[in-house]
Amino acid sequence: xxxxxxxxxxxxxxxxxxxxxxxxxxxxxxxxxxxxxxxxxxxxxxxxxxxxxxxxxxxxxxxxxxxxxxxxxxxxxxxxxxxxxxxxxxxxxxxxxxxxxx
Numbered sequence: 001x002x003x004x005x006x007x008x009x010x011x012x013x014x015x016x017x018x019x020x021x022x023x024x025x026x027x028x029x030x031x032x033x034x035x036x037x038x039x040x041x042x043x044x045x046x047x048x049x050x051x052x053x054x055x056x057x058x059x060x061x062x063x064x065x066x067x068x069x070x071x072x073x074x075x076x077x078x079x080x081x082x083x084x085x086x087x088x089x090x091x092x093x094x095x096x097x098x099x100x101x102x
Contacts, residue, residue, distance in 0.1 A: 020051055022058045022071070029072055038079040
């Protein structure tokens with residue numbers, strides 16, 4: 001049933017750390033290798049280096065939301081949006097609802 005997923009090369013989901021400068025500070029971001037491939041591709045499509053893309057994305061998210069609580073998750077969902085056609089509205093699953101913890 002899950003052959004496509006279970007049979008993938010383990011190198012795709014191995015964790016990869018990259019050191020970057022975000023908001024003037026050096027930090028390390030750990031993502032699976034497959035996400036880094038996509039992030040590099042997205043940056044290239046935007047005409048930016050990966051470092052510049054990451055910094056720009058962080059700054060814009062900070063400006064819009066006031067905080068960026070989990071940048072690695074923002075990057076993963078950005079990859080999902082990219083793969084689903086490029087707009088956040090189109091990438092939101094129809095049955096996805098945020099439920100506040102009680």
